[in-house]
Amino acid sequence: MTDQDRAFLGEIRRELVAALEELKFWLRIMNEHAGLIRNGLDPTEERLFREADRFFMELAPLRAEAETLIYTTPGDRIADLIERSLRIVSKLRDFKRNLTELIKECRILTILPADLIDHIRREADFFIGILHFVRGEPTPTKETIGIPDARERALTVPRLLISDMPERVEEIALEETLFWLRQNMEHADVLALYFRPGIQNQLVQITRSHAARLRDVLNEALEVNKHRRGLDKLLRRSQRVVMDWNAFLRQLFEALLHCSIPNGQINIFPILDDHMAREAEYYLEVLRLVGQVRRPQGMPGHEHWHPI
Ligand SMILES: [Fe+2]
Ligand SMILES: [Fe+2]
Known part of the structure; x- marks a missing residue:
């Protein structure tokens, strides 16, 4: 084996390990989505209920399998899990x-x-985009993942590979920020609908104020995307707002587990609170990894940047 071969294989290995980290996070999320759909259908929707349940039942063992694999697991086993996950998640999508x-x-x-x-x-x-990235296949368009005015392909880089791409770190940070701010804002908008009128008005107010802050930073992110400046300031602000939102979700989840909020429960499954908190934490982890990358222009600090 030449040095070049070894380097090439090392790279594949890194990609598979990075993919495994993503599988551990996302298969649980997908499993919970299937459960949410199944449990949110009217009891008369028997056929769709069974279809959603099938996804739930098929994703559960995949999720369990991902959780047992470790970074020394042979590459072909990880690649096989990626393959099977892609097949079922594409159908779920x-x-x-x-x-x-x-x-x-x-x-x-x-x-x-x-x-x-x-x-x-x-x-x-x-x-799906992350798994395609690992396999060297085309990723979805930005529009598909909800980033407006962009028909180009999304990057969808696995978190552990961010440090391998210092020259693209600004692009990665902006894409993740545009994607996750929208998702978090929608979480807050949706959560505000599920409190009990009269008894839980204060929780509605708090949740709405988080939604407004998230909406505000999202608008700032859209401006940064348009003018290609002000990324550092955006990332700092975004981190603060999402950290606050996450702390609220974590507190609420504790209260739900102990029935300590007014009237005991809210009108949404408690696991969804935890689910939304985990998604916020995923983005905060991305920001942490972005912050660790030493950027050639001396980032953080420079306010003008150009995507490559
Ligand atoms: Fe989700
Ligand atoms: Fe979500």
Whole structure:
């Protein structure tokens, strides 16, 4: 084996380990999405219930398998799990897309809003993009993952590979920020709908104020995207706002576990609170990794930058 071969194989290994980290996070998320759909359909929607349940049951062992694999697991086993995950998550993504349309057209009965299903469809596309990145295949367009005015391909870089791409770190940071700020803002918008009127008004107010702050930073991110300046300031602000939002979710989850909020429960499954907190933490981890990369122009600090 030549040095070049060894370097090449080392690179593949890094990519597979990075993919494994993503599988551990995302397969749990996808499993929970399937459960959310299943439990949110009207009891008369038997066929869709069974379909959602099938996804739930198929994703559970994949998720368990990802959790048992470690970084020394042979590469072909990880590659095989990627392959199987891609197959089922692509089907789940299509299911979510169809469901969004069915709800919009009022052709099925459910308590789930179409926007929420489209939200989790976007997350499936983001995850699929990460797996395609690892396999060297085309990633989805930015539009597909909800980043407006951009028909170009998304980067969807696995977190552990960010440090390998210092020359693209600004682009990665902006894409992740645009994606996750929108997702977090929608979480806050949705959560505010599920408190009990009269008894939990204060929680509605707090949640709405987080939604407003997230919306504000998202607008700033869209401006940065347009003018290609002000990234550092944006990232600092975004980190602060998402950290506050995450702290609120964590506190609320504790309160839900102990039934210590007014009236004991809210009108949403407690696991969804934890789910939203984990998604906020994923983005905070991305920001931490971005901050660790030494940028050639001496970032952080320079306010003008150009994507490569
Ligand atoms: Fe989610
Ligand atoms: Fe989400």
